[in-house]
Amino acid sequence: MYTDFDRCVRAVRSRDARFDGWFFTAVLTTRIYCRPSCPAVPPKDRNMSFYPSAAAAQQAGFRACKRCRPDASPGSPQWNERADLVARAMRLIGDGTVDREGVPGLAARLGYSTRQIERQLRAELGAGPLALARAQRARTARLLIETSDLPMADAAFAAGFSSIRAFNETVREVFALTPTELRARAAHGRAPAAPGVLTLRLPFRAPLCPDNLFGHLAATAVPGVEEWRDGAYRRTLRLPYGHGAVALAPRPDHIACRLALTDQRDLAGAISRCRSLLDLDADPEAVDELLGTDERLAPLVAEAPGRRVPRTVDPAEFAVRAVLGQQVSTAAARTLAARLVTAHGQPVRDPLGGTLTHLFPTAEELSGLDPAALAMPAGRRATVVRLVRALATGELDLGVGSDRAEARARLAELPGMGPWTTGIIAMRALGDPDAFVPTDLGVRRAAAARGLPSTPGALTRHATAWRPWRSYAVQYLWAADDHAVNHMPAH
Incomplete structure (x- = not known):
């Protein structure tokens, strides 16, 4: 889907929510990435680039849009529809296998070498298993920051980060806000x-x-x-x-x-x-x-x-x-x-x-x-x-x-x-x-x-x-x- 530039542009210009999770729109001028249904005024065609996953957009140096929150879009339906190696790997990554067992554990469960899995995920999703797991940790961190009163250190380790420093750097890089700023923004109007x-x-x-x-x-x-x-x-x-x-x-x-x-x-x-x-x-x-x-x-x-x-x-x-x-x-x-x-x-x-x-x-x-x-x-x-x-x-x-x-x-x-x-x-x-x-x-x-x-x-x-x-x-x-x-x- 993301390789069909004209089709992606049409989805973005019509703000078609059906494609949320199928691909992500990166805006070259602002260095942010969005879901296709983002309510902001669409950029010019020449300033759009498309990625198959949030992890790929993040690896390319784009941060998540604060308005449409692409990290909160539905997941791609492909990972439940398909039965091939990439779909099985994505289901396992979604279940937290990489955080618990590392890439070798993921490979062992799938019966393939780590190199094969890395190659196939990169070819289709533009990111390897570690980057995909990191994107999921960022989503989990945001949920914990915004919906709980956990101390930040506890939220970091609960989200799967190995250190407070990695947690702080990832949150700032992906959301362009510190963990404290994220919590402060979410606190307005949130019911206890x-x-x-x-x-x-x-x-x-x-x-x-x-x-x-x-x-x-x-x-x-x-x-x-x-x-x-x-x-x-x-x-x-x-x-x-x-x-x-x-x-x-x-x-x-x-x-x-x-x-x-x-x-x-x-x-x-x-x-x-x-x-x-x-x-x-x-x-x-x-x-x-x-x-x-x-x-x-x-x-x-x-x-x-x-x-x-x-x-x-x-x-x-x-x-x-x-x-x-x-x-x-x-x-x-x-x-x-x-x-x-x-x-x-x-x-x-x-x-x-x-x-x-x-x-x-x-x-x-x-x-x-x-x-x-x-x-x-x-x-x-x-x-x-x-x-x-x-x-x-x-x-x-x-x-x-x-x-x-x-x-x-x-x-x-x-x-x-x-x-x-x-x-x-x-x-x-x-x-x-x-x-x-x-x-x-x-x-x-x-x-x-x-x-x-x-x-x-x-x-x-x-x-x-x-x-x-x-x-x-x-x-x-x-x-x-x-x-x-x-x-x-x-x-």
Whole structure:
């Protein structure tokens, strides 16, 4: 995108917010970089240059615009859509892998040499993994400075900086303000937050339909781990340095996020997981444009554009829950999951003042599970045990940097993992935008009601025209049913 100069110029001149996060505009005369939708008067064409990432613009010596705050734009949808090395690397960098494990740790997770990763990231994004991680640290630092009362030294180390000097230099270089000046600017009009709670705004590309997104999360919430309270979906989070709790509520132009962490170093990773959970980096215009070309699907798209795929903050957790939910009602699946949580989950205190009591147990914590304690058929009990073992030993990797094709293949090898379960895990845990579940009863019923083929084979053939957005087509078909998961609960 950023190499098409004329197209980028048109996006900037029309202040097209659809391209925020796709590329960044650098102004040669002022040495600042902006998002395409920046409200400032656009510069002359000859004074514009375009970069594929904020890190590349920063490396070239540009600082962030104080007006449009390009560091706060939605992330590029490419990193969730694509499954190649660069996309996997970007998902891992977003989750904080470079800060925790360095570039060698990133390379080890991806199975490539550091040189290969450096070369591919530079070729596509104009910056290597260290520069990309530095840009993320700058964003995290700004959030901590502006939304918390942490002492600056604590904010520096929580953001991932190794020294106060590096923190001060980076903030001044990227934002053209000192940390103290940033905090002073943000303090005007900011409502006081509860001690230890960060109040954030998570941006997204409009439109966003919250109904099925929050409705699904609320209807399937596991007691103790998740709840719907005061107009927000709330849940506990297991994170690399500690744990936390988050409350997420839809607003017209952002998602209101209240986040409490036991270790502030988890901030960037927690935000990344919340964005993934709500599919906030999706490109709804591209999705709806394609799906709307199908005359049978078009009315559903027109009725509620911008549907997202409700995903997860923990792929391993979701995989276990998907197996528990095989061939049972939503209520029964919640009950089974709640029993696992009570028996094996780590107790925690709810810092947001609700009824959250536990973290969902890890595969390692479930490895000693007694199958007889599961109130389900013997075959499904065996599937749960095999899945937990594969996750605990590393035989199966569903993490943010995993190879989706390899993960699906390994899932399919596990006895009891049919096409429906594998497809649901690919859609919601692996984040595959093109996962499809033609055997799902709700999908088949909605398809038949709209004159679409209702047998799995015929529907799969018809759905080839929906690629690469079949996961979103499933959301539109599911939403045609009057089920609790398709309606956001009342406050």
